[in-house]
Amino acid sequence: MNKRRRTLVFQSMAIGLVLLVAMVLPISGLWMSNKASQRLEHIVEARDVANGIDQSLADSAVGLREYEISGTTPATRDAGGLALAKAGNAGLVRTLANARTIWVPTEVRGLLMNMVSVGEGYAVITARQIESLSMSEGDPALARQGAVARAASLQASVDFSTAARQVSDEAISAATSARHVSLGLAIAAAVFVALCVGSFAALQAVGNRKRLAVAEQTAEARTQMVSLASHELRNPLAIVSLSAQMLEIEAEATGNADFIQMAHDTRTAAARADSLVAELLDLSRIDAGRLHLRLEPVNLSALLDPAIDATRLHRGPRKFECRGLDSDLQVLADPARVSIILRNLVDNAVKYSPEGSTVLVEVRSNAGAVTVDVIDQGPGVAEDEQERIFERFQRSERTLHIDGVGIGLYLSRELARRMKGDLKVIPTSTGAQFRLSLVSHTGVSTVRETAIV
């Protein structure tokens, strides 16, 4: 497993762990808080029931008392009072039965059950007392027992209430602190996640910055190297060019056509090589932001001939048709850079069109601008590629089988624009049409205009 994948796996595991912890903490906090709340609810319910029991005890006792004092004998006692007493006791019994069914925390279960059973004992005695009162004057022993049982019930109820209050106070504080803890845990989890994400992002950023710095340094070093190497090439090329020219002069003196041609071809090739070197240098100057152009009156036809000548040498003879090429026509431009653009356009036209087809070069001049159209009969440029081909290192999908690096059009357009002109594709039905536009030089002024652009 390579380093990158290993890093990715570790990172994913770390993220998973962080998320797990982040989820578990608040969930457990919530669970604790929930449990505490439930406890509290049960305690409250039990207290309500206990209050109910107290109330029922009271009702039962009151009923009995009312019946007792409502008359001296069963005959004189108020029947309503008897009903009240029976109802009161029945209510007590129901309440006690209900109390047996509710859930209470263990701490107070014993006390509740005690209260219930004591209450039940009292209810039984009270029932017997009601019975005996309804038939005779009542049993004083039962009355005494009843009083004792009632007192015991009340005591049991107080015991339970006290315990229940304590437990519910504890439950309230537990619930509150559980809530606080759960909130705290949730916040802690959030902070933890934020810190993890933050540090992860920071590490990534640092890593990226380092990688970027390294990449930039490498690119810079490579650009410099290309620049130096290119510069070095110019002297040998100058020697080849000069020697070839001097051979050409000698050959012309002897009249030997072959020698003349060979010498001429050598010069043409050297000029082409130097133009390629100039392209590389201009490319690195553009990257470094140090491209300086010198604009002067430039004769287009003087630059077009060597460009056409160079393609003949490179790719074989091809038919060229040139229209509108006025030998007086001048543009305001940097001659070396116009040469680069023309060479690229003409070379592309030959490169991308079939042998035997004609390349048309049409020059037009109007309203201060001069346009040079280079038209070929090749596959042309698809609409969706018309912008892309001018990007660096871009090649059309359809012509990848043809050689080339892909900087020519990018550089040519850059240079054209920096000379206040432009280079674009003109849509056509067949073949490709590239239009270079430049600023025309009226030729009136003889002062050489120089501009650093």
Added chain:
Amino acid sequence: MSDGQAHSTGGVESALKPQQPATVTVLVVEDEYALRSLVARYFRKRGYDVMEAADGAQGIRLLQTSLPSIALVDLLMPVMDGTEFVRRVRALNHRFPILLVSASPEAFEACETFACDGVVTKPFDIIKLAAKVEEVLKRA
């Protein structure tokens, strides 16, 4: 600088007197051997006298014996480069015409800074270079 003797190629007298010397001397300051030789050969064939220097220091030393009618100077040279050479020549008050022959874009700035008479970019056409030399000499 000069021993006062009148050389046919110039010397102090040609700097002081405005007359045209008998033969025209071209000083070629260029470190690339073949380039220097070819240029020298061409100008000699056309009847010029040619002085050759492989760097700026040699060029300054040559100026101690005689002054040329015109100098062709490359910029990038070891020991003393073209810019330094031109600076010293102008500082020594020699006003002979100078053509910078260079592939670097710095040549244009140096040309303006030191009042040179033109820049010829490499690779150059020797016939055009010779024409430029003659044009500049006519103006001087």
